[in-house]
Structures are given as C-alpha cells and as structure tokens.
Amino acid sequence: MKIYIDGKLVEKEDARISVFDHGLLYGDGVFEGIRAYNGRVFRLREHLDRLFNSAKGIMLEVPMSKKETEAAIIETLRANRLKDAYIRLVVTRGVGDLGLDPEKCPKASIFIIADKIKLYPEEMYTQGLELITTSTRRFTPNSLSPCVKSLNYLNNIMAKMEAKRAGVQEAIMLNAEGYIAECTGDNLFVLKENALITPPTWAGALEGITRGAVMELAKNKLKLLVREDMLATYHVYTADECFLTGTAAEVVPVVRVDERVIGDGRPGKLTLKLIKEFRELTSLTGVPIYEK
Numbered sequence: 028m029k030i031y032i033d034g035k036l037v038e039k040e041d042a043r044i045s046v047f048d049h050g051l052l053y054g055d056g057v058f059e060g061i062r063a064y065n066g067r068v069f070r071l072r073e074h075l076d077r078l079f080n081s082a083k084g085i086m087l088e089v090p091m092s093k094k095e096t097e098a099a100i101i102e103t104l105r106a107n108r109l110k111d112a113y114i115r116l117v118v119t120r121g122v123g124d125l126g127l128d129p130e131k132c133p134k135a136s137i138f139i140i141a142d143k144i145k146l147y148p149e150e151m152y153t154q155g156l157e158l159i160t161t162s163t164r165r166f167t168p169n170s171l172s173p174c175v176k177s178l179n180y181l182n183n184i185m186a187k188m189e190a191k192r193a194g195v196q197e198a199i200m201l202n203a204e205g206y207i208a209e210c211t212g213d214n215l216f217v218l219k220e221n222a223l224i225t226p227p228t229w230a231g232a233l234e235g236i237t238r239g240a241v242m243e244l245a246k247n248k249l250k251l252l253v254r255e256d257m258l259a260t261y262h263v264y265t266a267d268e269c270f271l272t273g274t275a276a277e278v279v280p281v282v283r284v285d286e287r288v289i290g291d292g293r294p295g296k297l298t299l300k301l302i303k304e305f306r307e308l309t310s311l312t313g314v315p316i317y318e319k
C-alpha cells in the first residue's frame with residue numbers, strides 16, 4: 028500500500044507523523060472521508076471545498092491548492108490501482124513544540140490514505156438500524172463550529188460508545204437546546220407525509236456530502252418536498268420513515284429509535300427508492316481516476 032504524505036508516495040511502513048505534530052497532540056487539524064466508485068471519485072470537488080472551509084474555520088493553511096490536492100488524490104488511487112476505495116484526506120497543523128500555540132508550527136502536513144472499501148453487511152440495508160438518543164451532546168457554534176470536520180472526534184466517539192454499550196449500532200446526538208443535530212458519523216432524515224426533513228447546519232449537523240446528494244435526489248427524482256428544519260426526538264418517533272446518510276454507510280434505513288418502532292418497523296418504501304437512486308448516482312458520476 029502506498030500512502031501520500033507531504034508531496035511523496037511512500038510505503039505504509041514509512042508513512043510516519045512526528046509525536047510533536049499538533050494533529051496528534053491536540054487534534055489540531057481537519058479531514059475528509061471520500062469514496063471512489065467504479066473508477067470515479069464521488070463529489071470530489073464538494074469534499075475539497077468542505078476541507079478547505081474547515082481549514083479556514085480554524086485558520087489552518089492547507090499546504091497545497093485545491094487543484095494540487097485533487098491531483099494528489101488521483102495519484103494515490105492510481106498508485107494503489109484502486110477503482111473502488113475509501114479515501115482519508117488529513118491536514119494537520121504540523122510539528123510544533125509542546126505548547127498549544129499553532130504559530131510554533133511552521134508547516135502543515137497533508138496525507139492521503141486510499142484503501143479498499145469495507146462494505147457494511149447487506150442486512151443493515153434490508154432490515155434497518157436501531158438507534159438510541161445519547162447523553163453526549165454535539166458541540167455548539169459558541170465553541171468549535173460543528174461544521175468544521177476537525178481531527179477531534181471525541182464527542183462523537185463517546186456517543187458511539189454509549190450506543191454500542193446499549194446494544195445498538197448508532198446514536199442520535201442532540202444539540203445544547205435538545206434539538207437533533209445528527210448521528211455520530213451520519214446525517215439524519217425523517218419522512219412524514221411526503222416531506223423529507225433534516226436538521227440544518229445551525230442545529231449542529233455537518234453539511235454532509237451524501238446529505239446534499241440525497242436532498243437533490245429526493246427533490247428531483249422522487250418529487251418529494253425537502254426542507255431543513257429543527258427536529259426533536261418526538262418527530263423521529265412519529266415519522267413515517269427515517270434514515271441516515273454518510274460517505275461510508277451511504278443511505279441506511281432506521282427502524283427503531285429509543286425503543287419506539289418507526290413506521291411499520293421495516294425499511295420505508297421511499298427510503299428504499301432513495302437507496303436505489305443513490306447507488307445509481309454513485310455508479311455513474313464522479314471525477315474519473317484513469318482517464319485523462
């Protein structure tokens with residue numbers, strides 16, 4: 028496996044980061060999780076825009092332009108001869124001293140891992156997930172903006188642990204006011220009487236790339252009304268359908284939340300249609316890896 032790190036492709040064993048890197052010492056950095064399907068990188072420009080916006084949010088200068096970063100991703104995929112892949116793009120503050128001050132870090136580091144994609148079990152899509160609401164809240168815009176996809180995922184990790192310990196796979200995270208933000212690594216949607224609703228970014232949701240694609244498909248292909256709105260757990264319990272979206276999971280039906288059955292307890296009809304539409308979109312669109 029070849030890893031891209033600061034301008035070079037190196038073997039996995041040689042891909043190393045310093046113990047003085049503030050990405051490690053403080054979670055000071057940003058990242059993206061991207062997928063390639065059948066030789067095409069899905070929504071690459073959108074992922075790069077989000078990465079650069081996350082970096083701007085924390086005053087971190089990405090050491091390459093968007094164009095160069097795009098080229099580095101393609102180069103890494105080619106070096107590993109991948110057609111279907113999960114790509115992890117990371118920018119850290121770089122090496123500094125033991126203090127917090129990022130001014131002591133002269134140069135940010137960038138690395139790209141492109142690996143084979145580990146698919147989730149098919150039952151997850153045919154049977155649906157169960158969720159709980161966790162006690163760990165999503166952080167608020169008066170601390171770190173939840174729109175910044177930073178290297179500090181401890182909140183979400185704590186929420187994930189709580190879900191696993193409760194015997195379910197995923198957790199709903201509320202914001203400080205008690206409205207739903209999203210899940211630990213996925214956005215949440217509910218469907219009620221032909222309206223598809225998802226929390227806005229100002230409720231604490233990350234502006235998911237999959238979320239954006241699904242909103243477009245729901246509007247244009249399924250002719251649903253789509254809107255961003257505040258949701259409380261009550262609105263999920265009483266929804267006709269519920270599902271999650273994310274790069275790794277794609278579109279996953281939710282059938283139970285906090286021990287309430289959603290709809291008839293099976294993946295919703297429109298959710299299944301969206302899964303199909305999304306799979307079609309990912310197989311047909313994206314930035315080609317092997318063509319010029």
Ligand code: PXG
Pocket residue numbers: 060183209210211212213214232233234235236237238272273274275
């Ligand atoms: N919310 C959060 C907090 C995320 O981290 C999403 C939503 C979905 O966004 P996209 O753009 O992927 O549709 C994410 C995605 C994981 C994992 O293992 C998930 C993410 C990052 C790293 C790991 O589930 N992020």
